[in-house]
Amino acid sequence: MLELAQRMVLCALVCSIYARASCPPGCECSEAAHTVKCVSKELQTIPKGIPGYTRNLFITGNNISRIGPTCFQGLDNVTNLSLSNNRITEVESNTFADLRALRYLDLSSNQLTAIHQEGFSMHNHTLRELNLSRALYNHSAVTDLAAALRQASLGSLQGLDLSGNGLVLLPPRTFSRLGQLRRLQLSNNSLVAIHNATFWGLQRLEELDLTFNALKGVPEEGLRELDALPVASGLLLGDNPFDCTCAIEPLALWLNRSRDRVRDTEAPSCASPATMRNVTLLAAATLTLRCYQRAAGADLALQTSYVFLGLVLGLVGLVFLFVLYLNRKGIKKRVNEARDACREVWEGYHYRYEIDSDPRLSQVSSNADA
Structure with missing residues (x-):
């Protein structure tokens, strides 16, 4: 019995030594929790030799500049992968293709400048959160x-x-292949407009966060x-610098009739003009109607002015x-006098022309003058 106990202790010791030996340098591994953490170790690349039992993989706070398809080979069990705050600039094609069980991927707080067209292509439709x-x-x-996103298999x-990325405009149909998407975070950006086809294809979207952007209004489109x-x-829609001039009326009226869809109906408020600052759009809906009434009154006044003119x-x-009728005789006399004067002048020019054109008449005229 004692010998059996010694063997069990020896096996446990060997297993623990093997487990520590199989954990990559700079990482902490827990087989019981199926977790590997490589946090703030100034790693330059994804470490090799990550245990195959890993489900939760945290590689954060390092100096990894690029990731590619060879980084995660053999990690079929990883469901949660966090690569935040690593200064990653490039995601190569098929980087995550071997992560067949991946459900959550965190690439936040990096410095991405290049994402290959198949950077998020995956063999299985398993990813739930990005x-x-x-x-x-x-x-x-x-x-x-x-x-x-249009190329990837993220069905x-x-x-x-996508919060905190300084987005100004989103390309049309960016999310057209994300038919199952339910939550889209676009807060803390600089979005200035919502255009046609911005959210095309998001038939199942339930939550859309557009707070803390640069929206001055939302046109009817x-x-x-x-x-x-x-x-x-x-x-x-809260915390946007809405400009509550006449153009805000479509949005204000839409907000009033969409209370069941907008979660923060009381939050959207006016940032300009100064007289409307901090007035909610719900209240601005009635004020802007007066604006349009004044505009209609101005149009009516302008039309009245045209009629009067x-x-x-x-x-x-x-x-x-x-006046012309009363002076018709005098006008007729002056017209006749002007006509006679013109006729005399014309005859004088005509006579002079005949003399100049015939040398004999010119000589007779010269002798007569002599």
């Missing part, structure tokens, strides 16, 4: 991401976080885009014609 907050470094990365993706999200009931000009014309 975190790219504060991950895109410039506009070219946004264009690359749009192309990668099961349910959550996408953008409102139709929001109305095209059939099941969305968690829209957030036409009447005045017509009256002046009648007076002018009446």
Whole structure:
């Protein structure tokens, strides 16, 4: 019995030594929790020899510049992969293709400048959550991401976080292949407009966060885009610098009739003009109607002015014609005198022309003058 106990202790010791030996340098491995952590170890590349039992893999706070398809080979059991804050600039094609069980991918707080068109292509439709907050470094990365999302097989993706990326405009149909997406985070960007086809294809989207952007208004085209999200009931529009001039009326009226879809209906408020600052859009809906009434009154006044001007000009014309009628005899006499004067001048020029054209008449005229 004692010998059996010694053997068991020896096996446990050997297994623990083997487990520690199989853990990559700079990482902490827990077979019981199926977790490997390589945190803030100044790693330059994804470490080799990560145990095959790993389900939760945290490689964060390092100096890894690029990741490719050879980085995660043999890790079929990984379901949660966090690569945040690694200064990653490039994602190569098929980087995550071997992660056949991957459900959650975190690439937040990186410096992505290049995402290959097949950077997010995966063999299985397993990925549910993709975190790219504060991950895109410039506009070219946004264009690359749009192309990668349209190319990737992410038909099961349910959550996408693009917050904090300085986005100004989203390319049309960026999310057209994400038919199962339910949550889209676009907060803390610089979005200035919602255009046609911005959210095309998101038929199952339930939550859309547009807070802390640069929206001064949403035109009717953008409102139709929001109305095209059939099941969305968690829209957030607060903390945008809305310009509450007459053009805000379509958005204000839409907000009033969409209370069941907009979660923060009381939050969207006016940032300008100064007289409207901090007034909610719900209240601005009635105020802007007055603006349009004033505009309609101004149009009516302008039309009245045109009618009055036409009447005045017509009256002046009648007076002018009446004056001509009263002076018709004098005018006729002056016209006849002017006609006779012109005729005499014309005959004089004609006679002179005949003399100049005939040398004999010219000589007779000269002798007569002598």
